[in-house]
Amino acid sequence: MNPEVLLSVRDLHVSIGAVDAVRGLSFDVRKGEVLAVVGESGAGKSLTARALLGMPPQEATVTGSVRMGSYELVGAPRSVRAALWGRQLALVPQDALSALSPVHRVCDQLGAAVRSVDGVSRKEARARAVAALKEVGIPADQTRAYPHEFSGGMRQRAVIAMALLHSPALVIADEPTTAQDPETRRQILDLLTHRSEATGTTLVLITHDLPMVREHADRVLVMYAGRLTEEGPVEEVFTRPRAPYTAGLLTSLPQPKAPRQGRGELRDQPQRTRRHRLPSIPGTPPTPTDLPPGCAFAPRCPLADATRCHTEHPKPQTHNNHTVACHHWRDLPTHPAELFLESV
Numbered sequence: 001m002n003p004e005v006l007l008s009v010r011d012l013h014v015s016i017g018a019v020d021a022v023r024g025l026s027f028d029v030r031k032g033e034v035l036a037v038v039g040e041s042g043a044g045k046s047l048t049a050r051a052l053l054g055m056p057p058q059e060a061t062v063t064g065s066v067r068m069g070s071y072e073l074v075g076a077p078r079s080v081r082a083a084l085w086g087r088q089l090a091l092v093p094q095d096a097l098s099a100l101s102p103v104h105r106v107c108d109q110l111g112a113a114v115r116s117v118d119g120v121s122r123k124e125a126r127a128r129a130v131a132a133l134k135e136v137g138i139p140a141d142q143t144r145a146y147p148h149e150f151s152g153g154m155r156q157r158a159v160i161a162m163a164l165l166h167s168p169a170l171v172i173a174d175e176p177t178t179a180q181d182p183e184t185r186r187q188i189l190d191l192l193t194h195r196s197e198a199t200g201t202t203l204v205l206i207t208h209d210l211p212m213v214r215e216h217a218d219r220v221l222v223m224y225a226g227r228l229t230e231e232g233p234v235e236e237v238f239t240r241p242r243a244p245y246t247a248g249l250l251t252s253l254p255q256p257k258a259p260r261q262g263r264g265e266l267r268d269q270p271q272r273t274r275r276h277r278l279p280s281i282p283g284t285p286p287t288p289t290d291l292p293p294g295c296a297f298a299p300r301c302p303l304a305d306a307t308r309c310h311t312e313h314p315k316p317q318t319h320n321n322h323t324v325a326c327h328h329w330r331d332l333p334t335h336p337a338e339l340f341l342e343s344v
């Protein structure tokens with residue numbers, strides 16, 4: 001494995017009963033990066049995250065490979081997962097309340113997490129827990145509170161502190177800010193990315209929040225109906241998307257106010273005149289039990305042809321560090337958002 005690669009995912013499939021939720025996903029997570037995974041609801045992001053952690057739902061069938069160093073996580077026995085958990089892999093879940101026990105003080109829960117990996121004395125574990133909570137902005141005199149006494153933002157900070165306790169190699173954050181207001185979201189994401197950087201932790205960020213991706217991620221992987229649609233550096237993908245689906249997603253992105261040409265900014269966007277209304281992708285994603293043949297996005301795609309797109313799944317192809325799975329990626333207009341602008 002390339003030494004720059006921390007986690008290598010190959011031909012990952014996750015199915016639950018008749019639902020083929022993840023269908024042949026391959027990508028690498030590189031050491032030290034923030035990789036965002038985006039896509040509409042039901043695209044398979046969370047099940048991918050769970051497979052990456054070696055913790056798919058019990059009823060799921062997982063095939064393919066997720067390698068971390070010498071460990072294979074697909075089908076890994078409990079002993080392998082236990083060896084990796086905390087030191088190598090950790091999760092920041094969507095719902096901090098359900099991740100914390102309601103009947104134990106926050107600092108005691110972190111102390112127990114310290115002891116589960118390091119086996120130090122209770123006093124030492126408590127001191128480390130308090131220090132970790134301080135790092136995420138929770139003052140020492142509040143660490144003896146119970147989770148319900150914290151605000152949602154503080155609970156999420158506590159969960160981030162818990163995930164980063166042992167400076168794991170990789171943290172997967174699954175929609176870590178969903179329930180928060182925009183300002184708290186920004187603070188939590190700032191904290192998560194800065195703390196990850198400080199602890200040398202690589203971050204996979206599952207999110208719907210494209211402005212946050214633009215601000216915080218190095219690379220982005222776009223999923224549609226369980227497959228990779230596009231993947232590459234954020235700046236490159238956000239300014240020059242190659243897949244029509246990505247272009248459609250990006251049309252919903254608020255445009256930066258200042259005319260600077262900074263990181264991840266959408267350049268060369270067409271002027272939106274009064275004759276246009278804000279674009280959106282027409283239609284809805286397919287249900288995973290009733291997937292169309294060929295490209296799953298074809299029924300919604302303005303570039304789809306009448307034959308190949310509806311019969312042959314486009315294979316991902318990589319040029320200059322940027323991967324796309326689309327038969328017509330070379331046909332995208334200079335301003336891909338135009339594909340989705342509707343005249344009124």
Ligand SMILES: Nc1ncnc2c1ncn2[C@@H]1O[C@H](COP(=O)(O)OP(=O)(O)OP(=O)(O)O)[C@@H](O)[C@H]1O
Nearest residue numbers: 016019021040041042043044045046047048057288
């Ligand atoms: N435990 C389960 N049993 C049956 N189907 C499931 C289960 N978990 C997920 N699915 C289905 O698998 C598909 C992918 O789900 P997943 O949660 O990975 O999507 P997602 O991209 O994370 O969506 P969201 O952004 O809404 O969280 C969806 O159709 C979902 O309904």
